[in-house]
Amino acid sequence: MKIPFTKMHGLGNNYIYIDLFHTELPEDRLSELAVKMSNQNTGIGSDGMILIHPAETADVGMRIFNKDGSEGMNCGNGLRCTAKYAYETGIVKKSEFTIQTKANIVQAIVHKNSGQEVEKVTIDMGEPILQREQIPMLGEAGTTVIDEPFPVADTTLQVTAVSMGNPHVITVVDAIDEAPLTTLGPIIEKDERFPEGVNTEFIEIVSDEEIHFRVWERGSGVTEACGTGACAAVVAATLNDKVTKGKQIVVHLAGGDLMIEWKEDGHIWMTGGAETIASGIFNA
Numbered sequence: 001m002k003i004p005f006t007k008m009h010g011l012g013n014n015y016i017y018i019d020l021f022h023t024e025l026p027e028d029r030l031s032e033l034a035v036k037m038s039n040q041n042t043g044i045g046s047d048g049m050i051l052i053h054p055a056e057t058a059d060v061g062m063r064i065f066n067k068d069g070s071e072g073m074n075c076g077n078g079l080r081c082t083a084k085y086a087y088e089t090g091i092v093k094k095s096e097f098t099i100q101t102k103a104n105i106v107q108a109i110v111h112k113n114s115g116q117e118v119e120k121v122t123i124d125m126g127e128p129i130l131q132r133e134q135i136p137m138l139g140e141a142g143t144t145v146i147d148e149p150f151p152v153a154d155t156t157l158q159v160t161a162v163s164m165g166n167p168h169v170i171t172v173v174d175a176i177d178e179a180p181l182t183t184l185g186p187i188i189e190k191d192e193r194f195p196e197g198v199n200t201e202f203i204e205i206v207s208d209e210e211i212h213f214r215v216w217e218r219g220s221g222v223t224e225a226c227g228t229g230a231c232a233a234v235v236a237a238t239l240n241d242k243v244t245k246g247k248q249i250v251v252h253l254a255g256g257d258l259m260i261e262w263k264e265d266g267h268i269w270m271t272g273g274a275e276t277i278a279s280g281i282f283n284a
């Protein structure tokens, strides 16, 4: 099967994008194809696969599959790249439009240069989900997880759990470069206290409007950036009184910076880059 693709990235978080407005893929092979395309030795190499598809209740739809073939519910960097692709290929003809994910419908605003190329995208990511059972995380239903002791391996972290449609667990550390990302990330990802797994983030507070951020992603491992994770991290930092709600927070990820604002109306806005790397034909 020959599959046209476009490889794109948001701050180095790169995916293989398949345009289902112009291509068809068998639903029962999506997980297998995500694994094959993501393989850097025998495939194209990426953090996963993203499908851009027609949607009944939005201008465009997006589905994300991780490197291990598991399907995620949302993807912030993917949303910005999907918005860029949809605008530049004429799938949408306006600068503000809606994108449907498995988690929710978001509003996208593309920012163009003089050549009508999309350089940055702003996404209204909607409201974070804080109820424990909706993260989901085991424990007393109806409660939130803020600065909670989390015994794991030979230590105890103080964690805050936030869902952006996909689960995140955030720990504040003193020095981001010493965060136990590769030691505890894979353990926490599969911890039974997170029935659907979890994306694990560590943040270092620089000021009330600036943080450092690193992520071990569910299903993909260490990535350069995670947009939903950065949004979840700003929520966690705010709930722990480390940054100021309603301010634009600069989030320094390994692959670059995102501007995140948790607005007074409860919605989280994310602004950042989106780049096209290459396009071609994948031989599946």
Ligand SMILES: N[C@H](CCC[C@H](N)C(=O)O)C(=O)O
Pocket (backbone or CB within 6 Å): 013, 064, 066, 071, 072, 073, 074, 075, 076, 077, 078, 166, 167, 199, 217, 218, 219, 220, 223, 225, 226, 227, 228, 229
């Ligand atoms: N990299 C993505 C998140 C992928 C989430 C996926 N790892 C999962 O939830 O299973 C982002 O920019 O938000």
